[in-house]
Amino acid sequence: xxxxxxSAGQEEQDSPVRSEPRPGRGRRPAQQVRSQILxxxxxxxxxxxMAGFSIERVAALAGASKMTIxxxxxxxxxxAFEAYAASVDDVLTMPDxxxxxxxxxxxxxxxxxxxxxxxxxxxxxxLIGAAQTDPQLAATFRRVYLVPRRAVGIxxxxxxxxxxQIRSDVDLEVLSDQxxxxxxxxxxxxxxxxxxxxxxxxxRNLLTGVRP
Amino acid sequence: xxxxxxSAGQEEQDSPVRSEPRPGRGRRPAQQVRSQILxxxxxxxxxxxMAGFSIERVAALAGASKMTIxxxxxxxxxxAFEAYAASVDDVLTMPDxxxxxxxxxxxxxxxxxxxxxxxxxxxxxxLIGAAQTDPQLAATFRRVYLVPRRAVGIxxxxxxxxxxQIRSDVDLEVLSDQxxxxxxxxxxxxxxxxxxxxxxxxxRNLLTGVRP
Amino acid sequence: xxxxxxSAGQEEQDSPVRSEPRPGRGRRPAQQVRSQILxxxxxxxxxxxMAGFSIERVAALAGASKMTIxxxxxxxxxxAFEAYAASVDDVLTMPDxxxxxxxxxxxxxxxxxxxxxxxxxxxxxxLIGAAQTDPQLAATFRRVYLVPRRAVGIxxxxxxxxxxQIRSDVDLEVLSDQxxxxxxxxxxxxxxxxxxxxxxxxxRNLLTGVRP
Amino acid sequence: xxxxxxSAGQEEQDSPVRSEPRPGRGRRPAQQVRSQILxxxxxxxxxxxMAGFSIERVAALAGASKMTIxxxxxxxxxxAFEAYAASVDDVLTMPDxxxxxxxxxxxxxxxxxxxxxxxxxxxxxxLIGAAQTDPQLAATFRRVYLVPRRAVGIxxxxxxxxxxQIRSDVDLEVLSDQxxxxxxxxxxxxxxxxxxxxxxxxxRNLLTGVRP
DNA sequence: CGCTAACCGAGACGGTACGTCTAGTCTTATG
DNA sequence: CATAAGACTAGACGTACCGTCTCGGTTAGCG
Numbered sequence: 001x002x003x004x005x006x007s008a009g010q011e012e013q014d015s016p017v018r019s020e021p022r023p024g025r026g027r028r029p030a031q032q033v034r035s036q037i038l039x040x041x042x043x044x045x046x047x048x049x050m051a052g053f054s055i056e057r058v059a060a061l062a063g064a065s066k067m068t069i070x071x072x073x074x075x076x077x078x079x080a081f082e083a084y085a086a087s088v089d090d091v092l093t094m095p096d097x098x099x100x101x102x103x104x105x106x107x108x109x110x111x112x113x114x115x116x117x118x119x120x121x122x123x124x125x126x127l128i129g130a131a132q133t134d135p136q137l138a139a140t141f142r143r144v145y146l147v148p149r150r151a152v153g154i155x156x157x158x159x160x161x162x163x164x165q166i167r168s169d170v171d172l173e174v175l176s177d178q179x180x181x182x183x184x185x186x187x188x189x190x191x192x193x194x195x196x197x198x199x200x201x202x203x204r205n206l207l208t209g210v211r212p
Numbered sequence: 213x214x215x216x217x218x219s220a221g222q223e224e225q226d227s228p229v230r231s232e233p234r235p236g237r238g239r240r241p242a243q244q245v246r247s248q249i250l251x252x253x254x255x256x257x258x259x260x261x262m263a264g265f266s267i268e269r270v271a272a273l274a275g276a277s278k279m280t281i282x283x284x285x286x287x288x289x290x291x292a293f294e295a296y297a298a299s300v301d302d303v304l305t306m307p308d309x310x311x312x313x314x315x316x317x318x319x320x321x322x323x324x325x326x327x328x329x330x331x332x333x334x335x336x337x338x339l340i341g342a343a344q345t346d347p348q349l350a351a352t353f354r355r356v357y358l359v360p361r362r363a364v365g366i367x368x369x370x371x372x373x374x375x376x377q378i379r380s381d382v383d384l385e386v387l388s389d390q391x392x393x394x395x396x397x398x399x400x401x402x403x404x405x406x407x408x409x410x411x412x413x414x415x416r417n418l419l420t421g422v423r424p
Numbered sequence: 425x426x427x428x429x430x431s432a433g434q435e436e437q438d439s440p441v442r443s444e445p446r447p448g449r450g451r452r453p454a455q456q457v458r459s460q461i462l463x464x465x466x467x468x469x470x471x472x473x474m475a476g477f478s479i480e481r482v483a484a485l486a487g488a489s490k491m492t493i494x495x496x497x498x499x500x501x502x503x504a505f506e507a508y509a510a511s512v513d514d515v516l517t518m519p520d521x522x523x524x525x526x527x528x529x530x531x532x533x534x535x536x537x538x539x540x541x542x543x544x545x546x547x548x549x550x551l552i553g554a555a556q557t558d559p560q561l562a563a564t565f566r567r568v569y570l571v572p573r574r575a576v577g578i579x580x581x582x583x584x585x586x587x588x589q590i591r592s593d594v595d596l597e598v599l600s601d602q603x604x605x606x607x608x609x610x611x612x613x614x615x616x617x618x619x620x621x622x623x624x625x626x627x628r629n630l631l632t633g634v635r636p
Numbered sequence: 637x638x639x640x641x642x643s644a645g646q647e648e649q650d651s652p653v654r655s656e657p658r659p660g661r662g663r664r665p666a667q668q669v670r671s672q673i674l675x676x677x678x679x680x681x682x683x684x685x686m687a688g689f690s691i692e693r694v695a696a697l698a699g700a701s702k703m704t705i706x707x708x709x710x711x712x713x714x715x716a717f718e719a720y721a722a723s724v725d726d727v728l729t730m731p732d733x734x735x736x737x738x739x740x741x742x743x744x745x746x747x748x749x750x751x752x753x754x755x756x757x758x759x760x761x762x763l764i765g766a767a768q769t770d771p772q773l774a775a776t777f778r779r780v781y782l783v784p785r786r787a788v789g790i791x792x793x794x795x796x797x798x799x800x801q802i803r804s805d806v807d808l809e810v811l812s813d814q815x816x817x818x819x820x821x822x823x824x825x826x827x828x829x830x831x832x833x834x835x836x837x838x839x840r841n842l843l844t845g846v847r848p
Numbered sequence: 849c850g851c852t853a854a855c856c857g858a859g860a861c862g863g864t865a866c867g868t869c870t871a872g873t874c875t876t877a878t879g
Numbered sequence: 880c881a882t883a884a885g886a887c888t889a890g891a892c893g894t895a896c897c898g899t900c901t902c903g904g905t906t907a908g909c910g
Binding site for chain 1 (some may be wrong): 261262263337338340341342343344345350354358359362376377378379382383385386387389390393394396397398400401402403404409410413414417418419420421422423424
């Protein structure tokens with residue numbers, strides 16, 4: 001599922017010899033610079049979190065100029081997000097067995113584990129945290145991350161509704177927030193742990209209803 | 213509007229009696245200083261949000277010393293939270309008519325309106341955002357705000373369960389996060405608006421279940 | 425509402441390693457900091473000249489913060505000048521033997537040697553150079569250095585005039601510029617060397633006149 | 637005397653023939669590029685002085701590439717100087733009436749007025765200022781400006797000496813610095829104004845001597 | 849007269865320094 | 880002795896230039 005965030009470090013740099021005539025100055029291919037910056041930002045983000053994440057340090061780590069970073073990323077939040085997004089490929093697939101409860105439970109369980117067991121949880125929580133005072137990051141996060149992933153879940157719910165497994169008058173947007181949104185809420189508030197039990201209960205409560 | 217920068221205005225230059233050059237130095241009653249600081253912090257928090265909120269500015273506004281602030285509050289996040297908490301008294305009462313759906317809908321609707329229509333929404337979102345990189349704030353927020361308010365909701369759910377309106381095997385903690393947590397998620401992500409429709413649907417989905 | 429902000433600080437961390445009471449932070453005696461900065465600035469100015477002189481490097485050398493420097497010196501030119509001025513004590517005494525030609529020649533010769541043989545020459549030239557685009561430095565330089573030193577020379581000329589050694593209708597300001605100003609001109613243009621011959625000729629031309 | 641900024645105005649934008657969307661790319665006649673750069677540099681130098689004069693801005697103003705500028709001028713000081721030199725033609729003629737005092741006074745007076753009443757004064761002061769930390773500019777300034785102009789003055793003094801108006805043992809180099817150098821000194825230090833009185837006194841002091 | 853090499857504009861790039869801001873620590877003097 | 884005042888270090892902020900270098904394009908001039 002989640003995919004190896006390490007591969008971001010591919011363009012491995014630093015032959016310690018540095019025999020090239022000119023090391024740093026002058027123009028370099030934009031894509032090479034971009035990916036070095038993103039790789040450095042990702043490394044920094046994972047090792048120190050958003051606290052301790054600064055454009056200054058990313059520039060130093062990447063061997064890049066601050067100006068270059070400012071040209072391409074409007075705020076440090078956006079940089080952090082893009083660095084993180086570029087390094088992961090967490091495809092939360094939505095299985096389709098025809099049993100909506102099983103499918104949802106499987107997906108939400110995977111989501112819960114992703115948030116709990118990988119760096120993704122902490123990173124996303126901090127990014128959303130930063131987005132509260134960084135509108136550019138908020139917009140980017142919604143556009144690049146939130147909307148596409150919500151779409152996957154809602155699409156599955158729509159299929160289930162067409163199959164008659166969900167009432168036709170249910171607002172699937174709301175339903176979606178009661179599944180994955182509740183997980184995110186636990187991630188950010190940390191008042192209760194993210195468990196597989198949680199995932200199962202989230203789905204069951206909604207499908208069956210909590211009335212006797 | 214608010215005013216009373218109270219004793220901040222004390223630097224009575226030339227009261228002809230007091231010939232000492234230093235106006236405000238020396239020991240003052242702790243409670244007076246504390247409340248002046250909290251008042252200034254609250255004013256600043258409401259006018260500029262967490263961006264633009266700094267201990268430096270609070271100290272200047274309150275006519276207090278930074279040292280004093282650091283003695284009482286470990287981080288600016290904690291200060292902001294306590295300042296905000298001290299200024300509000302938003303008791304979200306939980307009605308008890310015996311009809312759990314109506315009671316929950318009323319409560320969640322009020323909660324949605326609070327988040328949407330008052331400063332509380334933005335302030336809380338920013339505080340939770342800051343808490344992602346401020347463990348002290350996170351702990352304080354959970355202890356002082358989250359846990360007591362969750363307790364109110366869960367207590368009502370427990371009553372309903374004892375009355376046989378909710379199945380006995382339902383995890384009320386999870387249920388709680390699917391109601392109020394989903395609201396908070398919308399508040400922070402802003403992908404969809406906070407509406408009365410949302411409040412009603414959150415409750416209905418869970419009580420009735422979404423199956424036909 | 426809130427309560428006990430103190431307990432928030434419980435999670436006390438203390439890496440047990442750092443037992444030092446803190447090396448650098450916090451307030452230090454102003455005069456100590458000032459003199460450390462001036463000493464560092466003087467060292468830098470002498471070793472690299474005004475090119476290579478930057479507030480950033482002075483701060484690093486002095487172990488001081490840039491903020492502190494900006495609080496006390498308006499421009500780097502002024503800082504460089506004060507650093508230099510604080511480190512020298514070049515009293516160009518004006519002998520008074522009664523023989524105005526001998527006295528002037530002695531003084532101007534000393535001045536020429538100062539400009540030619542010590543760091544003073546290069547430093548002053550670069551400071552005056554910087555003053556051309558730094559009004560604050562220009563003003564400071566005039567006030568602290570130029571005016572007092574001109575006064576010494578002009579005072580000696582006035583004495584000579586009262587003794588009848590200089591015509592009463594001679595503008596001593598102009599005369600002064602033809603002596604020391606001409607030296608400064610050679611210092612800055614470097615079109616001809618600064619020699620003892622120059623000093624003697626400057627004086628002789630003016631006292632005797634160049635007519636046969 | 638002065639002027640002819642003539643060739644500065646050459647930048648023919650929009651010859652209506654060229655309809656291509658790209659105006660400036662590709663090879664262009666070297667001389668056209670050079671003069672556009674010099675014109676832009678001169679404009680910038682006069683409007684903002686050496687502070688605010690940067691190769692970056694000249695390039696932008698001239699529609700030229702920084703690379704092109706660096707190919708032809710080693711430092712921004714040299715560029716500024718050549719730009720200024722190319723725009724003026726201030727021939728300070730030396731009259732020859734046979735009366736050396738009158739001739740010198742006329743010339744020095746004109747010089748004083750040039751420094752005081754035209755942009756030349758400020759520009760030259762700033763160029764000499766910049767030259768203190770720019771050896772290339774210093775060398776260029778001496779070679780192109782200083783030496784030729786000094787030669788004119790010294791030649792006139794030599795003629796006067798041959799006519800017996802100046803003693804044969806007078807060092808004309810020194811004498812020259814006591815005339816025009818003293819003016820430059822006032823220009824740069826600004827401790828006293830540049831006046832016609834100054835010009836007359838400079839000459840009289842030297843020719844007559846200041847002794848009674 | 850067409851091809852190609854020299855040249856140009858545009859501007860990205862690594863750096864250095866700018867001047868400002870805040871966090872958090874520490875000192876002094878007051879009351 | 881707790882406080883106000885505020886000086887101090889540390890370090891990030893976002894901007895401006897420097898001088899180098901790459902790219903895509905244009906013309907000049909050679910063949």
